[in-house]
Amino acid sequence: xNTIISNQYMMMLSDIYPFNMFVPERMGKTLFPxxxxxxxxxxxLFVEGNAELHIGGESYLATTGDLFLIGEGLIxxxxxxDEMPRYYTILLDRHRLVxxxxxxxxYGALLTGKLNLPTLVQSNHPHYDKLLQIVNTVIxxxxxxxxxxxxxxxxxxxxxxxxxxxxxRSSTDxxxxxxxxxxxxxxxxxxxxxxxxxxxxxxxxxxxxxxxASISPYHxxxxxxxxxxxxxxxxxxxxxxxxxxxxxxxxxxxITRVAExxxxxxxxxxxxxxxxxxxxxxxxFRKRSLSNRKPDGAI
Numbered sequence: 001x002n003t004i005i006s007n008q009y010m011m012m013l014s015d016i017y018p019f020n021m022f023v024p025e026r027m028g029k030t031l032f033p034x035x036x037x038x039x040x041x042x043x044x045l046f047v048e049g050n051a052e053l054h055i056g057g058e059s060y061l062a063t064t065g066d067l068f069l070i071g072e073g074l075i076x077x078x079x080x081x082d083e084m085p086r087y088y089t090i091l092l093d094r095h096r097l098v099x100x101x102x103x104x105x106x107y108g109a110l111l112t113g114k115l116n117l118p119t120l121v122q123s124n125h126p127h128y129d130k131l132l133q134i135v136n137t138v139i140x141x142x143x144x145x146x147x148x149x150x151x152x153x154x155x156x157x158x159x160x161x162x163x164x165x166x167x168x169r170s171s172t173d174x175x176x177x178x179x180x181x182x183x184x185x186x187x188x189x190x191x192x193x194x195x196x197x198x199x200x201x202x203x204x205x206x207x208x209x210x211x212x213a214s215i216s217p218y219h220x221x222x223x224x225x226x227x228x229x230x231x232x233x234x235x236x237x238x239x240x241x242x243x244x245x246x247x248x249x250x251x252x253x254x255i256t257r258v259a260e261x262x263x264x265x266x267x268x269x270x271x272x273x274x275x276x277x278x279x280x281x282x283x284x285f286r287k288r289s290l291s292n293r294k295p296d297g298a299i
Contacts, residue, residue, distance in 0.1 A: 017150045018096035019157055021142040022089045029277050030238050031078035031085075034193050034228045040091045041117075042070040045135055049085030053078045054229035055119050057186060062087075067132060069117040069164075075186055075193070075227050088139050094161055097154070111161040114170035127167055134160045186227045188213040200240055201263040206232050241277055244270060248282055249289045255282045 012018045031051055044053075044067070051062040055076040062068070062078075062085070070076050098108045121128055138156050141149040192209045209232055210220035224232045244262035247253060253261070259270040259282075267282075274282050 012091070012093065012096075013150055015096070016100050017154055018093040018100065019153065020091055021139065022091065023087070029080050030242055031080055032076075033239055033242065034075055034077040034189075034235065036073055036075045036190065037070075037091065038073050039095065040093050041072060042068075042076070043090040043092070043135060044068040044070070045088050045090075045132075045139065047086045047088065049083055049087075050081045051078050051085045051087070052081055052229065054227065057226045058119060059229055060120055065123055065132075067121040067128070067135065068119060069121060070119065071115060071117050073187075075189060077228050077230075079229065088142075090135070090138060092157055092161075097157060097161070110165050111158070113165060115164055115168050116170040117164065117168050127163070130163065131160070134163070186223065188215060189224060189227055192224070192232075196236055196239060200236065200243060201261065204236055237273055238277070240264060241273060244274065244282065245278070245285070248286045255286075258282065 012020050034054075044062075046062045046064055046066045046068075048064055050064075053060045053062050053068065053076065055068065055070055056074040060066075060068070061081070095112050098111045118125070121131055125131075134156050138153050138160075141152045141156070192212050195209070195212055196204060206217050206221065209224075210217040213220055213223075215223065221232060224235070228235055230238065240263045244258050244264065247258045247261060248255070251258075255270070256267045259265065259267045262270065264270040264273070271281055274280070274285065278285060280288070
């Protein structure tokens, strides 16, 4: 996974097939750190287990069978509750999908129009079964990758977009206006998240972050926790732990050097936070990671 993940346009299959399926890499207790996709709709289906999600300023306890629909530009993050859940993430660039082979202006406008997607669709939703069937078909095609799976996925995603347009076309009701107002409010946080990802090795303060967001420190703390689900300082700590975990697993650097590169400064501070969030020391984590590695050539 790239170091900078916010606003990440993740690798798509191709220009003709502008979509893909992912299981983002876990970083400590963070399932996926705060990020957004300006040009993609993200669909997450939880198959097993629980997770704490924060999407567009709302908090959710994801459980088995939950379907999340995350619109373009919404900040979202996820955290592990107990055990690592099993889930699938589908990213879809609907504008590129429509533009790849559809010549009808009217049809293209239908599939790329403004949506008011429900963030969480559960089994009691009147259209849950219909949506779930399409999503499960897409997941099946990705997992099995039989001949022509790309075309099969594309067809199903176009059907899904038609269904979105029929069910969730944006209106001017109070809920839509409220969502738009909140979106404008948290837009300022994106510069802060990107700043942390570029400068996590340096000292970063709440006042510094609030200045970047052009919000007073008091209001910044409230808005940030609402949007991300963690205080700003907790977020910075978790991000640094994620970077340290990656370095420990993927390099042979001494732990003292890992502490420096991940922004902790001293090995003692890294030890303290690592034990708090991961339940072991960095050295113990490295030993476990080495023991779990498969030999070359293993599948």
